[in-house]
Amino acid sequence: MLPGPRIFLVSDRTGITLEGLVRTLLSQFEGFAEEPLVRPFIDSAEKIDRVVEEIDRQAGAGGVAPIVFCSIADPVLRARLRGADARVFDIFDTFLPALGEALGLSSSSRVGQTHGMGRQGDYDRRVEALNFALSFDDGSRLKGLEQAQLILVGVSRSGKTPTCLYLAMQYRIFAANYPLTEDDFLQGSLPPALRPWRDRLFGLSIAPERLHRIREERRADSAYASLQHCRKEVSAAEALFQAEGIPFLDSTSLSIEELAVAILHRAGLHRPA
């Protein structure tokens, strides 16, 4: 297959949003595997000009014309980028006029109002939520659980920790997690420390085969990792979820993002404003 065009993502901020958008779009073109080139923090005429030079060099090298996606709030700067020898897709030019009309407002070209530290409180809250997830990881603390908005329960390696961290990072949710173990299954009921917070519990389950593979990576040939043991634990955990009326999801075929969003959705949680 011929090499596709180079794709440049030019942003006056991190470029993370733009990258997400472009990956979503590119996923619709089977067989296109070129990695986009992210050019973040392009927020001055000098930086734009350097990127334009880079794009033009690429164009001059022959092959297919480069593609540029651009997320730059300053209209003067992004006009400069349109001078590049490439097909330019501009997020702001594409949506702002019609969106402004629909909102009944006119836009104000403010650079970096989204991720920036204009919202110091937002940064602090995320870091607090991360610290909370870290100190309430894996059942390591049970005192203070009343601060948790959500407590994930499930067997070891069912995806609790990454999901809690993502919920903290992306949604500023205070999420703890608690690993269900043999002891809990022998009791056949919730650990006493969790009972007062039953309405904040959410279960994670996982296919035993997948759990087996994950655990083998950590402790090969252990009883802990054996398929038989994984089957027993998963079925005991699901029985407990059902007996206690704890909503749960199967994490086997979900990404961390999907798990996080699905849990928020099912638990009716919303990020703090």
Place this chain on the structure above:
Amino acid sequence: MLPGPRIFLVSDRTGITLEGLVRTLLSQFEGFAEEPLVRPFIDSAEKIDRVVEEIDRQAGAGGVAPIVFCSIADPVLRARLRGADARVFDIFDTFLPALGEALGLSSSSRVGQTHGMGRQGDYDRRVEALNFALSFDDGSRLKGLEQAQLILVGVSRSGKTPTCLYLAMQYRIFAANYPLTEDDFLQGSLPPALRPWRDRLFGLSIAPERLHRIREERRADSAYASLQHCRKEVSAAEALFQAEGIPFLDSTSLSIEELAVAILHRAGLHRPA
């Protein structure tokens, strides 16, 4: 001020990318503070119809017509959404035809090729990177540092942990971190355990006033949190970075995303393909 229109974000996946895009766009309209309503996992005709009903109810309630942003790969489903009584902005319809032309390819309407678990290896790598960040957090392990792609150094509470976690989550980077303390400053040189990895070190600095406020939250009125002590530590850390030729950034006014991207950029690190 009059209430603005309700904004619905309708996605066949998590809606995270769409939310990022819409927040970026909305940030350009000063004074617009309405929270968008995310409707994730809308991937069937029934679900679309329920969302359309919800939008139509909103439209019927009077006021300004609702605004809908839509990220749905299936063209039949998204055509159904256009029947809603709202101003609809469709990501795929907006970009796909021209992008396909620029790429010289035709699109294939594949739902959820981005975050999904089609890429199990990707999920595993992210979880591995997170586990790495967790076990090499705060200097807790020095054995095995050779696996680190990046080692963040800085005084306590300068932002190392959230940045390492973000780098793992978003970019699958193996990042460790090591807190610089009094002992290191007395030595006036890098701790011996870090010396072999000097080219992977990256420093974080922070304004003493901000550090003081952060530390006060954790240990009010302690020597550790005093402004004088924070000043001393920050200036000793920066002196060490300079003496050892360690690149560093001031984290004071940067978000976690900005820190992560700026570090990757400066350190020349790229996500694994």
